[in-house]
Amino acid sequence: MQEITVSTSNLTYSVKIGRLDKIIHKGKVLVVSNPKIAGMYLQDLLDCIQADEVFVSIVPDGESHKNFESIDKILEVAFESRLDRKSLMIALGGGVISDMVGFASGIYQRGVDFITIPTTLLAQVDASVGGKTGINNRFGKNLVGIFHQPKAVYVNPLYLQTLPKREFSAGVAEIIKMAVCFDKDFFNWLKDNDLNDRDCLEIAIARSIQIKANVVSLDETEQGIRGALNYGHTFAHVIENETNYHTFLHGEAVAIGMRMANDLALKLGLMSVENIKSIDFLLNRYDLNHNYHIKDVESFYDKFFLDKKTQNDKIKFIFPKGIGDVAITDEVPKDKLFETLKKWGK
């Protein structure tokens, strides 16, 4: 079992990559999952848990259910099961589940521990590490939440064998994001290797988690460099909001957002056409070539202001500087931005 360490202000924890072993906890445990994942993997997990008592809460799947109603459902079960401050919550599922369990455990009795067991590629390489938790509301994505670091993360690549192809690709989008922003060697490696190969995939998962762990350890609460992980996300969050979180998986929206960011970076002289082509090449290989039609450029623009990254009414963008480096700026001329938006508005 491979272990990667994440260091944060209040605690240090491990991301363990490999087959799930025993989870031992002195106290009560509440496992939260969604119907589909529970059907496939809940029993296996329950067999691994040694605790005083184990309870289960099943909440609906999907970004459209990442709301306070689901949090309330999790809390209800926690209260009815009389979980106390020494209890543990476990998230078994994708990013939606880990974001919600991180939040619910963080506000239950002012905070109990939680562990995440990500079952999607996206959650394994990105969402489950770093302590960002939260829910969506009508104003946008992840707008309500807290920083709450997990006690441990268990990444089991075996779960990916049953992952639908679209979800696999959505996860690859975040892997490509990490490489573009932080690691040129990794990017070149991705060009030469196929993530459909299981060994390659495990290498890419470990490398992505290592990048994420480094970034989070440097900047837990996103005062600076951690913001770079939002490459593509400034656009993606608006796209997801406009489509009510129904049309695209998060990683698919991020892929569209990366292309938009690249287009704008080109206009600003930060990227070359060659670099953009090499990113497009990788995205296309994993079918991350979704179209998006911006119906109303003005209203799309307005929605940037609901993003957490927007401060003092300035929109924050993350642009690759070539491959392996990144620029964060809130000084993008509105006319340049509108040129890019209009390109998707035709």
Place this chain on the structure above:
Amino acid sequence: MQEITVSTSNLTYSVKIGRLDKIIHKGKVLVVSNPKIAGMYLQDLLDCIQADEVFVSIVPDGESHKNFESIDKILEVAFESRLDRKSLMIALGGGVISDMVGFASGIYQRGVDFITIPTTLLAQVDASVGGKTGINNRFGKNLVGIFHQPKAVYVNPLYLQTLPKREFSAGVAEIIKMAVCFDKDFFNWLKDNDLNDRDCLEIAIARSIQIKANVVSLDETEQGIRGALNYGHTFAHVIENETNYHTFLHGEAVAIGMRMANDLALKLGLMSVENIKSIDFLLNRYDLNHNYHIKDVESFYDKFFLDKKTQNDKIKFIFPKGIGDVAITDEVPKDKLFETLKKWGK
């Protein structure tokens, strides 16, 4: 202006006692208050604020409104006003308002700063210092929330001139609590002085805040000594829950809870009859002699298990050891506890 410093893991902040001066903030400010307090003091506060933009949210008053609905109302205004991560929330009101604004600001975009301006005696001496935030639900009091320290606390004793007599007494209950648990000299001083005298009251406020600040600095997240501040509260939370937060003010319920705790402490040999009499003498002087009738001892007992202090199904009690010291224990024989409960059940 007198200043008391509170040191916590992530930040150090001041409690400023005296007339409110200027509050300068680069960014947006959202002031949250209740209808009654806003009517009396909002304009004065707005005159003191220098900020880019100032917004106001008014939420209903009282413990029965300290729920997620009110949090949602505050967040709505925050989103509609496009508050960002550099924005500031200000709580103008009693403990209900400061608990809710602390929670709302802590989960808005994963956390923005907040300042509390407590307008009740109880909030000035206790609730506004220490970073405990949260809301009630059908399972009990303050069961959902986070630790979120304010950026500053402004205590203006002038607000107390319009405080209803009952609310004044409720605040005195927490002052007496501090003295009994932590400070024998202060307790004796309380016996010799009348808090209806304005100068005496200001001395008692400062002394209580100093005690609270010391305890919080020692044990921010209540792993040990901070638990002592819950003297009387184990019982009080059940009483408040049984009466739907309508019958008693929090401090009134705490006074009943202190008497119950004292009765049990006497049975356990931790307190003398003389000490109990001297506490009763102080409570009675401020009309803190409310009766409570426990209708069903078993169901009262059951409700202890919803308290955050209950762990591994053991109820945690705080008992004075004489005056000025305290014992925290979760090893109270059930029969002794039932004897005390039955005394209030007659």
